[in-house]
Amino acid sequence: GPKVLQIPSHQIIDMGQMVTLNCDPVSNHLYFYWYKQILGQQMEFLVNFYNGKVMEKSKLFKDQFSVERPDGSYFTLKIQPTALEDSAVYFCASSLALRENTLYFGAGTRLSVL
């Protein structure tokens, strides 16, 4: 089936540093998402993105977070600066349409902030 690739699978950084998580979505998909899952807790929505713009974001999407997809390359989530509570698995997803459409998820990037 369609695949979403996330790079890297695991990232360890010191608190205060910048980190960029990369996502290669399904090739013909138009909508992109980031979800966050802290170990042992529920998956939570962060942000969705379409046509170069953020459409919706949750309270978890702090000012230190930003997303972009320059020129159809990777869809990225940047955190600058990182905090201890940013440690989690970040899942990228993409879909063809916004409503009533299957989301395809990547395998996640485990971010450990020390």
Next chain:
Amino acid sequence: GQQVQQSPASLVLQEGENAELQCNFSTSLNSMQWFYQRPEGSLVSLFYNPSGTKQSGRLTSTTVIKERRSSLHISSSQITDSGTYLCAMERNSNYQLIWGSGTKLIIKP
């Protein structure tokens, strides 16, 4: 309170038994999706099921919007079915998926 509740939280079965997983939601929704989360964390989409019944191999999903519930039935379970099953609701009001806490399924030989 939680908008999406899954039950049971965990389920241990012998290989060959059937599994029934439930998802109840407290607000109006547009659709429901079921996912399988592998032990290492990756997610697999199982069903996009806004209403009615869908089947794929040994898996069957039934969503009844009026009763605000969705179920996932796994027949003749196999050891490789072990993992966490997540339901996620798409609300009418926005485009975010609201997730349940998951059912951890363990299939023993």
